[in-house]
Amino acid sequence: MTEPGAPIVEIRNVSKSYRRENLVVPVLHAISFDIAAGEFLALMGPSGSGKTTLLNLLAGIDKADSGVIRVGGVDITTLTETELARWRANHVGFIFQFYNLIPVLRAVENVELPLHLTSLSRRQRREHAETALGMVGLGHRLDHYPREMSGGEQQRVAIARAIVTDPTILVADEPTGDLDRVSAEEILGLMEQLNSAMGKTVVMVTHDPRAAQRAKVIRHLDKGYMGDAATQDPV
């Protein structure tokens, strides 16, 4: 484990553009910054500024055009597709705006899903999944299908799925974007807790200033350029 304060994510000169027909659309311009271990970072910026793109790059689900992305000491830009898949399974927990649960799997099965890529036994997988769901306060809804749960509950299942493999970093793309105020507060509270009590490094993209207030550090992205970090005291 890296000591708190040392960078767990180092991003150096990362650029990314999309090709649309013959047009090249630059999205990220030579971005460089660090994320410290145990940090709770909120990434803000207007729509289309490249937040999702940046998050995808550092989580290893998209490829940068150039630059270096080191996570926990590993330069993930050099990994092959297969290596990257294994790396994600071991090191990254994902939380999305639309929860992205598998609709045909029950809550506990959704949480178990990433454990199928580990060597855990069936019993152990079930135990881990139940524990994770207990941690997000859904110990009583193990057998519910996503469609039988509220948005807030589904997002909590997604959080359980993200932490069940005990990843190095948690990435969250607008985790409260689809939730009402109360549910959003619950989710933010959970993320804060994961960060402070369990020491998870969290990177959260958000539009919402109130959500961003929960983070320890806020960074702004604008038209593909990264602004300075603003450290804030916990509310």
Added chain:
Amino acid sequence: MLLLKILFRNAFRNRLRSALTILGVAVAILAFGLLRTVIDAWYSGVEAASASRLVTRNAISIIFPLPLAYSEKIRQIDGVKRVSHGNWFGGIYIDEKHFFANFCVEAKGYLEIYPEFVLAPAEKKAFLADRKGFIAGRKLAARYGWRIGDTVTLRGTIFPGNWDFVLRGTYRGRDETIDETQFLFHWAYLNETLKRTAPRRADQVGFYMIAVTRPEVAAEVALAVDKTFKNSLAETLTETEKAFNQGFIAMSGAIVTAIQMVSFVVIFIIMAVLANTMAMTTRERIGDYAIMKTLGFGSGGIATVIFGESLVISLTGCLAGMAATFPAAKGFSQGLATYFPIFLVSAETLWLDLLASLVIAVVAALIPTRQAIRIGIADGLRRIG
């Protein structure tokens, strides 16, 4: 395994679409099975043919006769165990719609050469003793409600006139592949009548049936028979019974080929239908697959889920279709007994059903799988919401 749960539940996620696709596969497999069974029925005579029996006919054409005198000469050839002869009679019962095979044979030899026609000893005795007697297959007798002792009249076509016969026995097939709709009477009865009415046509036979001592000598004996009558007035063509029966079918070969093609067209169509279903479901689940990839599942996992779903749908339909084939074939065989005396769903047809449904499933899943694997995770995720 969780992937199995995913693919099974995916298969029934859109109930209506899955149900319709499964129904489609079931109907296609049913049609395929019935068409294959029709073809089998066509060939059933060939399949039932014995390798140790030969049929000798006029070398020019089956419609020309051979002299009765050949019988004795054939009997003397090495390897010949028994000889019998007969004629296709082609008589009509009531009218043309009531078709069944009817021919006359030298009965004593015939029943020995064809032990698959099983006759009660008392009935056999009564038949052999009555010049005007005939025997009928069990199914044929049942179809017309003939009882032992009934007189049945056939209108001759090749041999004009009304011919009366008395039912002396009904035979059973030794197994279910034996045609139980034939009508057999004494060649001697035909011949005696011809002697009176058309002497020039008497003492002629349509074909000789020869039982050989061992199947291995069949080819040799066939050559020997034809050699014996080389350069005589009526040269012969001797074939194994199988080849002889195939010759009959060859006439309808084009139809069989057409049916065969239709049976594959049916499979091809349902393949397109399932491919469409799979393309639709995969498009809907592209987000799911993106999530799975995000979590670290590779191409194998994605392929398992898509191929599996395709297989579940296809095999469910296949099993339903196979189950429906049996009652359908039964109905078919009752309705068409006149044309297809033997109408049985063979094990081979069932295996072909299974094979077809596997091929359908795999082909249908191919392109959707490729798409799902190729799409970048980020692109897949953007399609959610």
